[in-house]
Every structure is written in structure tokens, then in C-alpha cells.
Amino acid sequence: MRELLLCPPDYYGIEYEINPWMSRARGAETELAQSQWQGLHQTLASLDNKIELVPPQPKLPDMVFTANAGLAVGKKFIPSNFRHQERAGEAPYFARWMEERGYEILRLPENLYFEGEGDALFVGDTLFCGYKFRSDIQSHRAVAEMLGCLVISVELVDPRFYHLDTCFCPLPDGGAAWFPGAFDEYGQRAIRAHVQELIDVEEEEAKCFSCNAVVLERDIVLPEGAPNLVKTLTNRGYRCHQLPMSEFLKAGGACKCLTMFLPQRESVKF
Amino acid sequence: MLSETVELRGHIIDSLILPKVLDEILTRGANFKIAQVKIGQKRTDQSFARIEVSAESSEALDDLILRLRQHGAEVAEKGDAQLAPAPSDGIFPADFYVTTNQQTFVRIGGREFEVRAPMLDSAIMFDRQQEIARTVRFADVRKGMEIVVGHKGVRVAPRQRATSRRDIFQFLNANISAERPKGALIREIAREFEATRKAKGKILIVAGAAVVHTGAAEYLERMIEGGYVDLIISGNAFAVYDIESALFGTALGMNLEQDARADAGHENHMRAINLVRAAGGISNAVKNGTLTRGIMRACVKHKVEFLLTGSVRDDGPLPEVITDAVAAQRAMREKIEGVTLALLMGTMLHSVAAANLLPASVKTLVVDINPAAVAKLTDDQTFQALGLVTDIEPFLRELTECLSQLRGVAKTSRT
Numbered sequence: 001m002r003e004l005l006l007c008p009p010d011y012y013g014i015e016y017e018i019n020p021w022m023s024r025a026r027g028a029e030t031e032l033a034q035s036q037w038q039g040l041h042q043t044l045a046s047l048d049n050k051i052e053l054v055p056p057q058p059k060l061p062d063m064v065f066t067a068n069a070g071l072a073v074g075k076k077f078i079p080s081n082f083r084h085q086e087r088a089g090e091a092p093y094f095a096r097w098m099e100e101r102g103y104e105i106l107r108l109p110e111n112l113y114f115e116g117e118g119d120a121l122f123v124g125d126t127l128f129c130g131y132k133f134r135s136d137i138q139s140h141r142a143v144a145e146m147l148g149c150l151v152i153s154v155e156l157v158d159p160r161f162y163h164l165d166t167c168f169c170p171l172p173d174g175g176a177a178w179f180p181g182a183f184d185e186y187g188q189r190a191i192r193a194h195v196q197e198l199i200d201v202e203e204e205e206a207k208c209f210s211c212n213a214v215v216l217e218r219d220i221v222l223p224e225g226a227p228n229l230v231k232t233l234t235n236r237g238y239r240c241h242q243l244p245m246s247e248f249l250k251a252g253g254a255c256k257c258l259t260m261f262l263p264q265r266e267s268v269k270f
Numbered sequence: 271m272l273s274e275t276v277e278l279r280g281h282i283i284d285s286l287i288l289p290k291v292l293d294e295i296l297t298r299g300a301n302f303k304i305a306q307v308k309i310g311q312k313r314t315d316q317s318f319a320r321i322e323v324s325a326e327s328s329e330a331l332d333d334l335i336l337r338l339r340q341h342g343a344e345v346a347e348k349g350d351a352q353l354a355p356a357p358s359d360g361i362f363p364a365d366f367y368v369t370t371n372q373q374t375f376v377r378i379g380g381r382e383f384e385v386r387a388p389m390l391d392s393a394i395m396f397d398r399q400q401e402i403a404r405t406v407r408f409a410d411v412r413k414g415m416e417i418v419v420g421h422k423g424v425r426v427a428p429r430q431r432a433t434s435r436r437d438i439f440q441f442l443n444a445n446i447s448a449e450r451p452k453g454a455l456i457r458e459i460a461r462e463f464e465a466t467r468k469a470k471g472k473i474l475i476v477a478g479a480a481v482v483h484t485g486a487a488e489y490l491e492r493m494i495e496g497g498y499v500d501l502i503i504s505g506n507a508f509a510v511y512d513i514e515s516a517l518f519g520t521a522l523g524m525n526l527e528q529d530a531r532a533d534a535g536h537e538n539h540m541r542a543i544n545l546v547r548a549a550g551g552i553s554n555a556v557k558n559g560t561l562t563r564g565i566m567r568a569c570v571k572h573k574v575e576f577l578l579t580g581s582v583r584d585d586g587p588l589p590e591v592i593t594d595a596v597a598a599q600r601a602m603r604e605k606i607e608g609v610t611l612a613l614l615m616g617t618m619l620h621s622v623a624a625a626n627l628l629p630a631s632v633k634t635l636v637v638d639i640n641p642a643a644v645a646k647l648t649d650d651q652t653f654q655a656l657g658l659v660t661d662i663e664p665f666l667r668e669l670t671e672c673l674s675q676l677r678g679v680a681k682t683s684r685t
Binding site: 131137141148149150151184186187189 | 279280281284285286287289290313314316340341342
């Protein structure tokens with residue numbers, strides 16, 4: 001049983017524009033967002049996961065995207081240093097919540113931007129970290145020192161895929177689904193060198209945030225709109241649960257952005 | 271050839287960051303020499319590389335280093351800036367550092383000093399007694415003054431373009447052509463003026479005589495009355511036509527109300543100049559009741575500073591006009607300090623002069639009917655410049671309308 005952190009979308013809305021998906025002129029429909037989030041919550045709960053909820057806070061509409069709270073490994077938690085002022089207010093609420101649940105809080109220097117699980121995903125014992133749009137590469141080095149693991153830093157080059165978890169989805173068999181166009185040439189080469197059995201996601205399906213999936217052993221919860229990826233995953237023996245996520249896509253997020261693993265990994269082997 | 275040493279740390283081999291950085295250096299026409307590499311032995315060990323990067327020009331080197339910093343490269347050398355005495359008045363030492371308008375720091379005696387009054391095309395002087403570094407122009411350098419030479423120990427912190435839409439200047443950094451609708455933009459500009467006024471920022475207006483010719487003087491007057499102007503920089507003509515229009519209803523002989531040449535109108539601006547000269551200046555002409563209307567009178571009445579600088583084609587000039595170009599530039603530099611929002615409109619000469627003195631952090635709005643003037647002022651002056659190609663009169667009319675609406679809304683919401 002995995003423990004997952006979610007945040008109810010009580011205050012969710014498009015109130016500022018910090019990525020190319022967001023437009024205040026194209027707001028999210030509150031009721032539909034509520035029901036889509038409920039759908040995610042129910043699906044994750046039905047897959048034998050323990051769901052924890054962090055209380056949402058007014059004026060922090062993006063707190064719903066818990067993947068950016070930080071990175072949890074074992075009982076250690078590295079809180080995010082958000083790049084945008086609009087989201088910086090979320091950090092203390094997440095850190096306090098984690099601290100109250102017994103996590104040791106490891107703080108990064110304030111001048112290093114790092115946006116948590118959104119930009120940091122394990123494939124086996126190797127941590128892949130995205131940089132440029134949100135996280136600084138310097139933060140990766142600090143994270144590597146804190147956790148004592150190998151960190152592969154990859155540059156994100158397509159502003160639509162501004163977090164690693166929007167274009168890279170590790171799978172438990174050691175492979176990953178990814179949209180190569182979101183990475184520069186060196187990032188692509190580094191990923192190919194370290195990850196076996198990559199599944200290339202085509203742009204049309206990547207744009208539906210199909211890589212923004214919550215992977216729970218054989219179950220994969222992902223946004224609808226990626227029939228080819230679902231077919232490939234199904235052929236590999238995964239059960240795919242496709243959910244409508246339209247209202248969260250308007251903010252540049254989907255299933256994975258709405259979920260943080262508690263923890264993402266129990267321990268890291270050297 | 272200029273060089274800088276950078277250091278890379280972390281899992282730079284597995285992430286291919288080291289080859290990426292080296293490729294980037296070569297792709298940009300620069301060169302590198304690897305001074306030291308330490309490769310981690312175990313999987314989780316971090317690696318280290320020290321690389322000497324050299325480029326043809328300081329700009330190319332700055333750009334490259336900025337790019338490499340994104341990939342985690344850190345500038346290693348924390349050496350002091352080199353100082354050399356100015357050989358004589360008005361002359362910098364050879365190889366003096368030429369400034370940009372970006373925020374700049376110099377390292378002296380192991381300490382970093384922020385360079386005051388950042389502006390384009392100056393040198394940096396260091397005052398040991400007061401422990402301050404500031405920009406200095408040719409006219410103000412004195413023999414023996416300590417001037418920064420070379421690039422070592424100088425750090426430029428260029429402004430990053432924001433990805434978030436915090437305000438129009440950060441978001442657009444662009445020119446808006448004559449064909450584009452401007453209503454929404456002018457509303458945003460009005461909000462920027464209102465916010466600056468409320469925050470007690472300093473607003474600079476650089477205006478050409480076109481403001482008066484196009485019949486926009488009354489709008490600028492209203493802005494002064496509303497507290498949206500702290501400093502006006504312009505030339506003799508602007509003040510002359512404003513005063514001519516206040517006294518005779520014409521600007522260079524054209525009747526502004528009827529759009530027709532007034533009888534003997536060509537004399538009017540000469541008579542206006544003569545009246546002001548006789549009064550002993552614009553301020554005196556207001557005080558003695560000669561001047562009862564117009565922009566200049568509003569400046570005097572509302573204690574808005576104005577600075578008029580001359581040119582070779584001026585008639586008169588009016589007594590307040592500074593005719594010595596070097597003294598005028600110096601006065602502009604002094605007055606401009608502290609400006610947070612600048613509107614440059616309808617004058618290429620004074621706008622370029624002001625833009626040269628403005629730090630990159632100042633939000634700068636350029637309005638001109640001539641697209642070339644707008645392009646010149648926004649292209650290379652500052653990151654936060656927004657250019658609008660439009661006639662001055664409709665622009666100011668709409669801006670003042672939006673400002674009064676904003677004030678109206680503010681009043682209603684308070685009550």
C-alpha cells in the first residue's frame with residue numbers, strides 16, 4: 001500500500017499566468033474541477049492506496065498540485081523553493097504538514113530553486129532531475145548530497161513541459177514513458193544511456209499530459225487523450241485508468257502534478 | 271581575448287553536463303582549456319571540472335558565462351577589480367571598463383560594491399574615502415581618479431525576462447506597431463502610473479514639442495495636476511510652444527483650436543520668449559501673473575521639477591534652458607537618479623539622451639509616431655522598454671482618461 005498526498009481543490013483557479021498553459025482569460029470551471037479531482041481521489045483510493053489530504057489554503061490556488069511540495073525519500077523531506085512568488089506561499093504549509101508527520105525536513109539554500117517531485121523522479125536508485133524553467137541545476141547537486149544518490153540533471157527546453165513530470169514518467173520495470181522533444185540533445189542522450197525500454201510518446205499525446213501519470217506498480221492513472229500510449233502500456237501488462245483532467249490542464253497540470261508520493265522511494269542504495 | 275575561469279560540480283559526467291558546457295563554449299565561437307578534472311570513483315561521487323573560458327569580447331564572454339551558469343557553472347575567480355588612475359582631466363586610463371545599464375558590482379579589497387547610477391557607456395570610479403563605486407562620464411573624470419580597468423572583478427547582473435505576467439513591461443519587452451489596437455495596453459500603462467504614484471515612485475516624462483503641436487498639452491497638464499509627473503526633461507521648443515499656446519493660443523503660429531495659421535502667428539513664439547525673458551524666467555512669469563495656463567505653469571504651480579536643455583536651433587532660449595551640453599547632461603544625470611518609471615515621447619534627441627542615463631531596471635515607455643525612433647529607443651537600451659508607435663495626442667488623451675477612471679474607481683471603492 002502506497003501513501004499519497006493530495007490537496008482538495010477548494011481554492012483552485014487560474015489566478016495568474018506562470019506557464020504557457022495558463023490564461024486568466026480561460027478560467028477553470030470550479031464544479032468540473034471538483035468532480036475531476038474527486039475522480040482522481042476515488043481512483044487512487046480504489047487502487048489500495050492510503051490518501052492523505054493537506055488542508056488547502058485561500059489565495060494559493062496551485063496548492064492542489066502537491067507534487068511540487070517537495071521530495072520525500074524515506075523519512076526525509078526536501079521542501080521546494082518555488083521559482084515564482086505566486087507559489088512561494090505554499091512551501092511553509094507543506095513543510096509544516098510533513099514535519100508534523102515525523103519527516104525530517106532538509107532545507108535547500110534559499111537561493112536555489114527546486115520544485116520537488118515535479119522536477120525529481122527516481123528510476124531505480126537514480127534520481128532524474130529537470131532544470132531550467134523551474135528548478136536550478138545547482139539544487140540538484142545539493143539534493144544529491146542530501147540523499148547520497150546519483151542525480152542525472154536534464155535540461156528542459158520546451159516551455160509547455162516545464163516540469164520533468166510533464167514529459168517523463170518512470171515505470172517500475174526500469175523503463176519510462178517520455179516525450180523526447182521536451183529535452184535537449186544531451187538530456188535525451190543521458191536518459192537513453194540510463195533508462196532501458198523507453199516508450200516514446202508522440203507530441204499530440206504528450207500535449208494531453210499523458211506522461212503526467214501516477215504509476216502504482218501495475219496500475220497507471222493518467223489523463224485521457226493518449227490511446228497509443230495506453231495501448232503500448234497495456235501490451236506491457238499495465239492497467240491504465242484514464243481520467244478527464246481538462247480543468248487542471250488549463251493550469252499545466254494533471255494526475256501526477258496532483259499527487260505526491262509519501263515517500264517517492266523508501267531508501268536509496270549506493 | 272578575455273577569459274574567465276568557471277567551475278562545474280555534481281554528476282556532470284553521467285548527466286553529460288561537462289560535454290554540453292564544452293560544446294556550448296565552442297558553438298559560441300569561444301575557446302576553453304580544461305585546468306582540472308576530478309572524476310568521482312563511485313556511482314554517487316560527484317565530479318569536478320575547472321575550465322578556463324576565453325572569448326573575443328567582454329560582451330561575448332558575459333553572454334557565454336550567463337548561459338553556462340544555467341548549466342551550473344560557477345565563476346571561480348573572485349579576484350579584485352583592477353584600478354588605474356585617470357591620466358588627466360576628461361581622460362580615462364587605457365583599457366577602462368565600459369559600462370552597460372545593467373546592475374553592476376565591482377570587487378575591491380575582497381568586498382563587492384554595487385556600482386551606483388548604472389548607465390550606458392560610462393566608466394566606473396572608486397572613491398576610497400567614501401568606499402563607493404559609481405559610474406563616471408568623460409566630462410566628470412578628474413586626474414588621479416581611480417578607474418576600473420579590464421574585466422576582472424566586475425560582475426554584471428543582467429535582468430532576466432520574467433516568464434510571469436507581473437506587469438506589461440516585463441511581459442512584453444516589445445514594440446507595438448501603429449496597426450495594433452492599444453486600448454487594453456494603455457489601460458495597463460495607466461495602472462502602472464497609478465501604482466507608481468501610490469508607491470511614491472519617481473515618474474519621469476521626456477516630452478518633445480509634438481506634445482504641444484498635436485494639442486496634447488492639456489492632457490499632460492492634467493497628469494501633472496493628478497500627481498503623475500515628478501520630473502520633466504525637454505528642450506527649449508517644448509516650453510516655448512507651450513507658453514506661446516498659453517499666451518496666444520498658437521503653437522509656432524498655428525491656431526490649435528481652429529487648426530489654421532493665425533494672423534502674424536509666426537511672431538507669437540518670439541513674443542512669448544521675450545515676455546518670459548523679461549520676467550526673468552518661467553517661474554517668475556508664473557509668479558507675476560504673466561503665465562496663467564499650460565504645462566510649464568502647471569509644473570511651477572505643482573512644484574514638478576523641469577529640466578530644459580538647449581540645442582543649436584533654439585530661438586531665445588528661455589532663461590531656464592541649459593545651453594552647455596555637458597552641463598545639461600550632468601544635470602540630467604543628477605535629476606534622473608531615483609526614477610522608477612519613464613515615459614519618453616515625441617522627441618528623439620532628448621529621449622536618447624535620457625535613455626542613455628537610465629538604469630535597465632527603470633520601466634521605460636517610448637511613444638512616437640516614427641517607428642524608427644521607437645525601435646532605436648527600445649531595441650538596445652533596456653530590457654524593460656515598451657514601445658508604442660502612435661500619435662501623441664490620442665495616446666495621452668486615452669491615458670489621462672484611463673487615469674481619471676482609475677481614480678474614480680478608487681474613490682468609489684473607498685467610500
